[in-house]
Amino acid sequence: MLRRGNKQKHRLLILSLILIFSAIFLLLSSKGKRLKSRLALSNVKWDSYQSSVQFHPTVEFRNGTDVIWQIPDLPKAVLFLAHGCNGRAVNFWDRSLSCPNCVGLPEERLIVLHALARKFAVLTISSAGRCWSFGEERVIVKNIISWWIEKNKLQKLPLVALGASSGGYFVSALATDMRFSSITLMISEGLFDKMDIPKSYPPTIFVHMPKDNVRMRAISRNMQALRQKGIDVAEIKCMEFPLTPSLLSDKIPGLDESVSVSLFNLFSEEGFIDESGHMRNDGRATQWKIALKKRKTLLSDKNEWFHHIQEELNLAFAYHEMTSLQTVQILNWFESHMS
Template sequence: MWRRHHRPTTPPSLLAITTTTIIVVFTLTIFFYAITTRKPSIPQFQHSSELKWNSFESSVQFNPTVEQSNGTDLIYQIPDSPRAVLFLAHGCGRRAADFWDRSPGCPHCAGLPEDRLIVLHALHRRFAVLTVSSSAECWSLGRETRTVRWIIKRWVESNGLAGLPLAAMGASSGGYFVSALAASAEMGFSSIAIMIAEGAFEDTKKIRKGYPPTLFLHMPKDRRRMRLVELNMGALRRAGVPVREVRCAEFPLTPEFLSDRIPALDRKSSVELFALFRNEGFIDENGYMRKDGRSTNWKEAVKRSGLLPEKFGWEGHIEEELNLAFGYHEMTSLQSDDMFDWFESHMS
């Protein structure tokens, strides 16, 4: 109870309460915007030892067979006791040879870092791997689908693999191509993965019954493609097709990242390249690429610096990793476990 001589404090006015509330809400809004939009100063995932170029050295070795079929390259490897078959379709400007390391049996093979690691993951899980080169720079969706369908079926049968589950992965142009191949029930895919592409589903109302379970691996920085992926995922679900997505985010470079991924690059050169890229402003203070590798003048900067021999010959390998770090449009092996888990979950 208040004593008579104690006067209660005057209650704050409505204006004061409103003003204070606005200030608090505004401050909290700015705070949460800052923490949710800024880029982290540490990698979003750890570049663990299993992601290095030589991760599978003790268990898997490249030993591909090179053939010609219908005027195109056919490069493949079958592990002991294969459990499944995997067809891989490259993107525009790539070839079947980019999935395999250069060797006496394949002197024209290039072994791009992401491509080769996907093959090694597959062989490690005892998938027989088949790669085919497109007839032009990019895949076409007409006659070429029929030709490659025939090549795959003939190859599977001639190598005694007809009873095994058949999966497929295509990146970019190869993603459209794989989705078009899957449109034919004759192909018999157990599941497919479409990477950095929304797939060829022009008429989503005509997705066939029994279309194979489909995994989309895409980079959300490409917002337009992300929206198209979401639309096609919805159409596939409505058609009763099991579907899932894996989003592949950008990440910061580290001094050793390039040497961890590229066989021909030693640690010293990787550290020096990282320092050069930072000094040239190609990466920000947290290690993120400011632009896609294709749009960065890093080759000219490296040439001026003299860090690499003039005939180094691995520029394409470095650029693939810079593109991957930027996270807009590039082949990626970082989500290989997700992809092969998807394939294996639909092999029964």
């Protein structure tokens, strides 16, 4: 009887250990899937997420504006990036010894990192004013790009461009002055109703947010106008997505995960997000900074992250914001039209 009892205890012990290890495996697997899911938001391949790409940009002041760039080894193409209103070239690059004034906003920096990893030489230029203008500034930027390409002996490489919002309008006009292999207009319908579209106009992809119905209708009209000219066009629709407790720390280098979780809880308590984590209103219309003052210790000395957080809240609502989530498709578009 004693021996039989020992056997039963032994079986129960083995069964318990199996159940414990199974639970641990499922927990780790679940965490891995959640992390992969979060990374999938930015179209980063899981195996290539730990990229060796580092920021070491060159900064120069030319023709009255900031010019910042980085050229990877054996570049395959040149990418010009045009920011939106209130943006600057410094937003695309992390702060470093070579660029102490750089800001590294989460979406802009990820676009650059993706591009560098795909062997695009990246060039960013600041607009003269709050937004881009479409007269003399086009000539100035054209000259800067041409000077930079010649200086770095990149004349044989395809030239592509991406502009967001005001930068999208600017790139759409600049494409009539320069030979781009293809362009991307992000959250911008372009200036096609105000200019003649030559048949040599570059292939154009519109990256937009359907929640902005007015802009979406304008993009549809402009896509039809470009197609009638025989120009290759496409579109990528960017939809809203829910916040997660660690999303802000995942997207903003230096922001601690505990702070990200606290901010998520604050947004939930204040009713800024619904039960599924979706933003109830555009980030710009959400009084999260006022609510944050109630938690004086949460971000009391981290004001440099306010713009970073604001960008991610805007993006989650998906009405009008720079986005890196579709960068893989955008770079695929560029590569498919290189000549």
